[in-house]
Amino acid sequence: MATEAKADFTSNLGRIYTIYTGGFIAFVIFIAILERMGVPNTILGYLFVAFTIGVYAAIGILSRTMQVDEYYVAGRKVPSFYNGMATAADWMSAASFIGMAGTLYLLGYDGLAFILGWTGGYVLVATLIAPYLRKFGCYTVPDFLAFRFGGNAARIAGIVVLMSCSFTYVVAQIVGTGLIGARLLGMSFEMAVFVGLVGILVCSMLGGMRAVTWTQVAQYIVLIIAYLVPVVILSTQKFGIPIPQLTYGTVLSEIQIKEAALGVAATASHIVPFARYDPLNFFALVLCLMVGTASLPHVLMRYFTTPSVREARSSVAWTLLFIFILYFTAPAYAAFAKLEVFENVIGKPLGQLPGWIYSYGKIGLIQICGVNAVDVATITAACGRIAGHTGVLGLANFAIQADAIVIATPEIAGLPYVVSGLVAAGGLAAALSTADGLLLAIANALSHDVYSRMINKNAPVARKLIIARVLLVVVAVLAAWVASGRPADIVAMVAWAFSLAAAGLFPALVMGIWSKNTTSAGAVAGIWAGFLTTLVYLVVTRYFPGFGVDYLGMYSNVSPTTGRALVDLAKIKAETPQIFNQGMVLINHPMASRVGWFNVANISAGLFGMPVGFLTMWIVSKFTTAPSSEMQSFIDDIRRPRGAAVMIEK
């Protein structure tokens, strides 16, 4: 009976998700009608949250399971197209949805490093790693490391890297749900964090990977509709063509004309490359993000769920297509918003600014003359204190936070609140889907790798699944508790995850598959060497710059435009030694994140760790006994799709 119902479900996926999409659109129209009838915005916002989370919860409960295979890898029956959608939702976080367009707004061309880095990595996933891990047949990434590299030393190294990339990442997603709730739906931050926690747990606890997969597909549909609608409408209003990805070319031309008129230096233009990152840092960032993508466990484990190796490969292609739809739209958001600012905000008298400035100034996303743009009186007073201010808003006195761009676009386009509510629902879907995947990666490493593989190898299935769920709840509550303190540092650390994964996991995964000569000792040494090099570089440059300069031979990074040092280290050391030698420094310290080796910014720390990892692995392998012929034939097995999985779970 149960299997019949399940077969029914997988063979009817197309119809089920088409009905779901139609239902969601009908729901949005229903909210639009309620808005016309005068229902207040707060209630509409709550309806959006309640409806979408309710649907995810229903999917989570319907997908509950008591089978290990279903819990860890969704029974390996997710078709490649749907796994592509689920992985896209797994991948695109709150930061992709809310923050990326704003990053492009602020950085112009150089922000495209994120667009390139977060897409091109999938070529590495498809060609180097995912199909081989699928053939291997493991439940988690550390499982593969342990098997290939002879046991628990490699497993523990893998778990440590996994934890250090994934935990900060999951905290950032929960902070993301808090911010979306607080800014768009008028909830308190703590309340929104709690809603996020509940949303995550109902989707993952009862059904593990199986439930997370089917909710992520549902979440992808919500987030992609929500992301496209505002900017498609904006493009249609302006050009009569509903393809913003095409029409923003014209917008870029108009931006350049406006920039010239406003006196923006030609070297600082939106389209000029290498003005904020020099070429070394631009390409280093692209490389670290790509390689990091190819090694993050919460992404790789999604490809364990396809029915075959062939489908694992095509699934990576679908994933990238679904991600591409959002990522090639983000620069359009940035361009449309920038033109709006140049046309209707900059150069206008303070009394004539558009209303959206104040809507987002009130929640701290826009500052004018150094204060939050709460209302006309406040900004007029603040600008009045600036000597020689003419009462006309200049470029230098206007500051907008990256998070404001996507959130503000519906109001810029003059759209009703229903569209803002839709964007909030999309942002929540992006944050929740990523949090689900990360949480599962963390909890599975603890329950499968630590408990089932190391502590109690003979535990009965029911016990294993109970432990898995208890750990899932514990990790989720811990992450939500950390998130409720609004840890700015942890949110900033998310970018670190890519460098840490790139240096800690990528060499071991690639060499484990592609080199028969890599030994267990080599791999374990390589993981630690790559990971620790990266970690030390990150922590020292950000928190202990004085120590780095004195003991690790670091010096000031240079400005990409002038080529001059960002900080005068000798001067700080001579004049204010207490500042130079300060222990752990805050982000506003003059030297924080401004020192390093060879001018490499700390976000690209993997540039050092990766070669260190590969080299250590190669050298140590040279001097240790080569893998057994049995292991070599296992590697041959992994390299061809034919035949049974190497590791078969009991």
Next chain:
Amino acid sequence: MSEPNKVQAHWAETQRLTYIMLGIWAFFSFFIHMFAPALNGIKILGFPLGFYMAAQGSLIVFVAQLFWFSGAQDKVDRKYGMAEDD
């Protein structure tokens, strides 16, 4: 072809395909963007070409490349009798 030869030939061709893929990847991830300042002089539909390549062009190549790869690798697997259903 004997079985061990087939295994070897299959892996050699798989490697070759992978290196081609990585070559395309490296070209569109890094090489072409080194010329972004020069490419920006060319405009298509208002897009400076250097900007366009980083914002869309390379991405389109990556997507197309992966669909092509999954087909091509499958052909290699079948050719040597190494596909799952063989």
